[in-house]
Amino acid sequence: MENLDKTDLQILKHLQENSNINTKDLASKLFLTVTPVYERIKRLERDGFITKYVALLDRKKMNRGMTVFCNVRLKEHAKNVGSNFVKDIVALPEIIECYNIAGDYDFMLKILVQDMASYQDFVMNKLSTIENIGNTNSIFVMGEIKYSTALEF
Template sequence: MENLDHIDLQILKQLQENSNINTKELASKLFLTVTPVYERIKRLERDGYIMKYVALLDKKKLNLGMTVFCNVRLKEHARNVGSNFVKDIVALPEIIECYNIAGDYDFMLKILVEDMSSYQNFVMNKLSTIENIGNTQSIFVMGEIKHSTALTI
């Protein structure tokens, strides 16, 4: 972050709030002209500070109202076993996040499904077919208190 000045940080903050803002609007908010703001955005993209632009969707409207965190413990920890597990997990669209964690479990999965019946179907017909899973623990979200995609800058 040592290469970023206060203007770069303001650009990043504004884009986190609304990535759909056009360069003219952004320049106006920063009291700059369009060209330097455009060049700064391109540099931030090129340098990897901005990875991509996305639309955040309403999961409930898409019938994905149930969020489950599933902790997974592997039976063994050989390199090829872990790689195969990761490859299998990445292929499942219901799993929207996967973290390799320390502690009693090896991985934490964030899963979105329609309801409990859908989750049971997912576990029985997809998750249970992945080799080397020794133990799982499902945690069902009752309510979402805070959800943010913005990083503290």
């Protein structure tokens, strides 16, 4: 963050709140003209501070209202085994996040499905077909207390 000044940070804050804001409106909020704001945004993109722009969808309206965290322990830990597991996990659209973790388990998956029946189908017909899974532990989200994609600074 050492290359970012106060204006850069304000731009990033506004873009996190609404990445669809046009440059003219953003410049107005920052009391600047359009050209320097545009150039700063392009620099922030080029330097990798802004990696992508997305639309956040309502999970319930998209029939993905149930969130499950599933911890996975592998039977073996050889490099090719882990690589194959990751390749298989990335191919499953129900899994929206996957983390390699330390502790009792090797991976933590964030899975979005419609309901318990959908999760059962996912486990029985997709997750259980992946080789080298030793065991799993599913944690079902009863209520979402805090959800944010914004980084605070």
